[in-house]
Every structure is written in C-alpha cells, then in structure tokens.
Amino acid sequence: MSIPASLFLVVVWTVYPRGSSPTSMGHPLPTPLKENHVFPSAPAPHGEEASMSTPLKVYLDDDYDYDDDNVQTERVPSPMPPRCNYSHCHHLQVPCAELSKASRCLCPGITGPLVAPEAPRLQTVHVSEAGASLHWCAPSSIVEAYQLQYQLIGDNDDVHVGPALGSTFRMASISGLLPNREYLFCVVAFNLVGASPTDDGFQERGPCRLVRTPSRQTSYAYVAVGVACTLIVAVVSVLAWYFCHRRRKYSHHGSLHNILDGGLGITGAANSSFQSEEQL
Structure with a gap:
C-alpha cells in the first residue's frame, strides 16, 4: 500500500524543525523572515560622510620607492669654491676672512680662538x-x-x-x-x-x-783711503820733480838750436851783441 505524497510531506515537516531542513545538497535551509519584521532603510551618505564611508582602494606595488616618493632626480655636484689668494709669508697680507667675504673663496684651516697660536x-x-x-x-x-x-x-x-x-x-x-x-x-x-x-x-x-753680526768695517775703509791718498801724493811729487828738473836743465845749457846758431869756438859760444859794441 502506498503512502500518499501529502502524508509524506506532513511527516517530514514534523520531524525536521523550521529553518533546519536540509536541501538537496545536505545543507540546512535558511530561516524565512517574518512578515511583520521590517528593517529600516539607512539614509544615503552624502558630503564628507560619503567620502569617509567610501571604501579605500589600496594598490600595493613591489617596485614603489617610499624614500624619494618614486621620483628619481639626478644630482649634479656643485663646483668647489676656489682657494683664497692668501700667503702666509707676504708682508702686510690682508686677512683671509676679508678675502673670503669679498670673493667667497676658501681659507686654509686654522686653529680656533681658544687655542694659543703655533710658532711662526x-x-x-x-x-x-x-x-x-x-x-x-x-x-x-x-x-x-x-x-x-x-x-x-x-x-x-x-x-x-x-x-x-x-x-x-x-x-x-x-x-x-x-x-x-x-x-x-x-x-x-x-x-x-x-x-x-x-x-x-x-x-x-x-x-x-x-x-x-759682522765685524766693524770702518777701520779697513780708513786704511784703504789712507793708502790711496799716499799713492796719489807720491805720483804727483814724482811728476813735479821731473818737470822741474827738466826745466832747470834747459835753462843752464840752452837748446840745441841756440848752440848751432851761435857757433862754437875755443872760448865757447860767440856773443853777437858784444862784438857789435866793440866795433862802435
């Protein structure tokens, strides 16, 4: 005798409670909602609330550089300032601080003001x-x-x-x-x-x-001046004696032309003026 289909459904409904009836896949059926339970509809977000409630989309990138914000800039090294034209040995040298302020140059390194100076x-x-x-x-x-x-x-x-x-x-x-x-x-x-x-x-x-220090040089100078003066006086004396002696020789003996003109005899040279006086 066969059981009617309607009776089978009643038995199944009785054995299995509501909300737990298995489906054809073996899973329980969802509990049906009551007709008198109504959920209030939430108002649509707008303005700042909409922006806050909007889900954020996060993109992860393995190549992202968080140090430089993914911006690669090529840095060009700036040229070094020239050295100041400063000499440690130049007399009346302008201080290097003034040279650096005027031409923006680099000064040599020095010790600080709280240190005693090194030896020049x-x-x-x-x-x-x-x-x-x-x-x-x-x-x-x-x-x-x-x-x-x-x-x-x-x-x-x-x-x-x-x-x-x-x-x-x-x-x-x-x-x-x-x-x-x-x-x-x-x-x-x-x-x-x-x-x-x-x-x-x-x-x-x-x-x-x-x-x-060197020894005194004035004594040597005086000696040199004295020797020079002595030599000059000696040369002048010799020349004066020579000319005086030559003049005296000519005055005593006469010149060769005078002797030839007067003629030579036994008594010596003839005196033309004396003969003319005898004839008178």
Missing part, C-alpha cells in the same frame, strides 16, 4: 754691524700681534723685547746691535689665549735663529 716660521735674517732685519711666515692660527725678541749670547741671558706689531706684518728690523757678537733672534705670535713657543735657534723652520 722664521724665514731669513739679514744682519749688519749694528742691526738686523727679519722675515717670517704666519702660523695656521689666529694671531692678534707679533713681537720680536733678541738676546745677546753671554750677556747674562737678558732678553730684549721689541714693540708689538700688527697681525699683517711679516717683516721687521732691529737696531742697536754690537758688531762681531752672537745673537738669538725670535718671532713670537700672540692672541687672547697666550703666546707661541720659542726654541734654541737650531731648528731649520723654527721661530728662532742664532746669528753672528
């Missing part, structure tokens, strides 16, 4: 009997002034100090020295911190130099 380099020392002239080169430091110092070796180590010189000076002279004596000359640099060091004068490029 004494280039040459020219000495005479009673004086000396010194030429030096500036150190790579900030210098406010220079000063010359000299000492007579063996004179109880007394150091003579010259006046302060400007920072642009590279030459100076010293007077009042003694001839044929040994001196120690030094150049000292000063700034607000202190003074540069000195040495014993034996360093080749140091700030000091040991020099001996």
